[in-house]
Amino acid sequence: MNMAALPLFDPPLRTQLLIDGTWCRGATGQRLEVIDPSTETAIAEVETAGAADVERAVQAATRAFATWRNTSGPRRAALLHAIARGVEARRDRLAALQSLNNGKPLAEAEIDIGDVVATFDYYAGLAAQLDAARETEIELPGADFRAWIRCEPAGVAALIVPWNFPMVTTAWKLAPALAAGCTVVLKPSEITPLPELELAAIATQAGLPPGVLNVLTGTGAEVGAPLAAHPRIAKVSFTGSTAVGVQVMKAAADTIKGVGLELGGKSSIVVFDDADLELAADLIVGGGFFNAGQMCSATSRVLVQRPIADRLLALLARRAEAIVVGNPFTPGVTMGPISNRAQYDRVIRAIAEGQASGARLVAGGDVPARPGYFLRPTIFSDVPAGSALWQEEIFGPVLCVRAFDSEAEAVAAANDTRYGLVASVVTRDAARADRAAAALEAGVVWINAPQVIFPQASWGGYKQSSLGRELGPFGLAAYQEIKQVVRPS
Numbered sequence: 001m002n003m004a005a006l007p008l009f010d011p012p013l014r015t016q017l018l019i020d021g022t023w024c025r026g027a028t029g030q031r032l033e034v035i036d037p038s039t040e041t042a043i044a045e046v047e048t049a050g051a052a053d054v055e056r057a058v059q060a061a062t063r064a065f066a067t068w069r070n071t072s073g074p075r076r077a078a079l080l081h082a083i084a085r086g087v088e089a090r091r092d093r094l095a096a097l098q099s100l101n102n103g104k105p106l107a108e109a110e111i112d113i114g115d116v117v118a119t120f121d122y123y124a125g126l127a128a129q130l131d132a133a134r135e136t137e138i139e140l141p142g143a144d145f146r147a148w149i150r151c152e153p154a155g156v157a158a159l160i161v162p163w164n165f166p167m168v169t170t171a172w173k174l175a176p177a178l179a180a181g182c183t184v185v186l187k188p189s190e191i192t193p194l195p196e197l198e199l200a201a202i203a204t205q206a207g208l209p210p211g212v213l214n215v216l217t218g219t220g221a222e223v224g225a226p227l228a229a230h231p232r233i234a235k236v237s238f239t240g241s242t243a244v245g246v247q248v249m250k251a252a253a254d255t256i257k258g259v260g261l262e263l264g265g266k267s268s269i270v271v272f273d274d275a276d277l278e279l280a281a282d283l284i285v286g287g288g289f290f291n292a293g294q295m296c297s298a299t300s301r302v303l304v305q306r307p308i309a310d311r312l313l314a315l316l317a318r319r320a321e322a323i324v325v326g327n328p329f330t331p332g333v334t335m336g337p338i339s340n341r342a343q344y345d346r347v348i349r350a351i352a353e354g355q356a357s358g359a360r361l362v363a364g365g366d367v368p369a370r371p372g373y374f375l376r377p378t379i380f381s382d383v384p385a386g387s388a389l390w391q392e393e394i395f396g397p398v399l400c401v402r403a404f405d406s407e408a409e410a411v412a413a414a415n416d417t418r419y420g421l422v423a424s425v426v427t428r429d430a431a432r433a434d435r436a437a438a439a440l441e442a443g444v445v446w447i448n449a450p451q452v453i454f455p456q457a458s459w460g461g462y463k464q465s466s467l468g469r470e471l472g473p474f475g476l477a478a479y480q481e482i483k484q485v486v487r488p489s
């Protein structure tokens with residue numbers, strides 16, 4: 001365990017399941033080791049939940065729903081604000097926990113905490129207005145009837161999340177679900193369960209009633225799959241790989257439950273020949289190497305207009321070499337390890353396949369000989385359009401670069417993927433930026449901007465990247481049912 005982080009973990013970390021307001025052992029009697037990816041050593045052991053725990057948690061959430069759905073908007077808002085304040089009060093401990101469990105540098109973990117706070121505060125604001133906005137009268141063609149639309153909480157929501165932004169992904173689901181009046185069974189990633197358990201402790205201390213939030217740590221097969229199939233779950237909101245998203249959707253089909261999916265990406269950043277090259281290089285490095293490239297929104301495909309390609313590549317190589325890879329708690333470190341062994345092996349394989357594919361290695365590519373899942377920021381140029389390197393999500397610090405000649409060619413190349421999560425455009429020509437933004441098949445387009453995400457806006461993508469949208473009013477609507485009420489005038 002990282003010695004620098006130790007004093008922050010007093011009181012000790014939460015490692016048990018949270019069911020019906022009580023911290024408890026799992027029915028399987030088994031535990032999962034949680035690994036620090038910087039040292040490959042165990043930090044903690046958490047419970048492995050099984051079928052009996054899933055049942056108990058769903059029942060607890062079902063009982064709690066009867067009261068929580070009728071709890072006033074202002075009361076729900078007050079609890080969400082209280083969770084935000086609890087997160088703020090434990091900012092240092094939570095950031096250290098993110099870094100320790102996920103491997104991200106402390107500065108990045110602190111950004112995550114800010115995002116979590118902003119998300120709970122934003123949905124507290126929506127919850128506060130919810131009672132007034134619950135019923136909307138509909139204008140009808142005749143005078144015989146009156147009709148209303150009522151927005152009601154959907155029921156018990158299962159939230160299944162990955163390991164790359166543990167608390168953030170959870171906040172984007174948990175805050176709107178609670179605001180809408182849903183109760184929750186949360187399944188954190190088995191790789192990074194510690195931040196979510198801490199968040200759950202904060203939520204209970206904030207006064208969330210028993211059963212409103214239940215947390216089951218464990219595997220996808222033993223916890224995620226039964227939740228997705230459970231007849232009492234009204235809505236399953238999943239963030240993770242596209243392959244597992246397909247399984248979740250199939251499992252949910254038998255009971256026709258609501259499904260929200262946030263899946264993989266293979267997104268492009270398009271740099272036109274009039275771009276500010278220093279800005280472009282900064283945006284590319286941010287979009288490719290933040291969180292060691294383990295971002296669904298990574299703009300890992302760089303499309304650069306031919307006349308500036310060599311100059312941009314030189315800037316990128318210099319910036320990649322300046323990135324300091326190391327332990328997330330060491331001052332000056334700007335990139336931590338890959339978060340887990342399986343992903344580390346996948347990225348190493350992708351780099352080896354890239355080298356064999358005929359692409360030109362511009363930076364990195366080597367595996368540092370040290371304990372921990374560390375990789376160097378890696379850049380390939382002249383990447384063949386049909387190669388796995390160009391088409392498949394790598395989810396690691398690997399940028400792929402191709403040159404283009406025309407705007408139409410750039411847009412077509414960016415859209416040539418089964419994914420469509422985000423895209424970036426770098427140009428000084430506002431009209432060209434607007435044309436590209438309209439033509440790109442992506443749920444978010446950043447123009448000359450870093451990957452800023454606002455809880456007030458929207459999150460999600462086109463094609464196989466998403467089903468539905470998170471954040472903003474869309475995020476709340478995802479946890480609501482629409483009811484029409486009609487009566488004679």
Ligand code: NAD
Nearest residue numbers: 161162163188189220224225240241244262263264265296
């Ligand atoms: P994953 O799909 O392997 O696992 C995600 C979660 O699903 C985990 O909690 C896992 O235990 C659970 N799970 C596994 N099998 C399951 C099953 N059969 N039924 C139900 N749940 C199951 O993904 P990961 O490796 O944890 O995360 C990386 C992926 O997540 C990447 O593809 C990335 O692009 C994607 N992601 C997307 C977004 C987004 O907003 N679109 C955000 C973050 C990550």
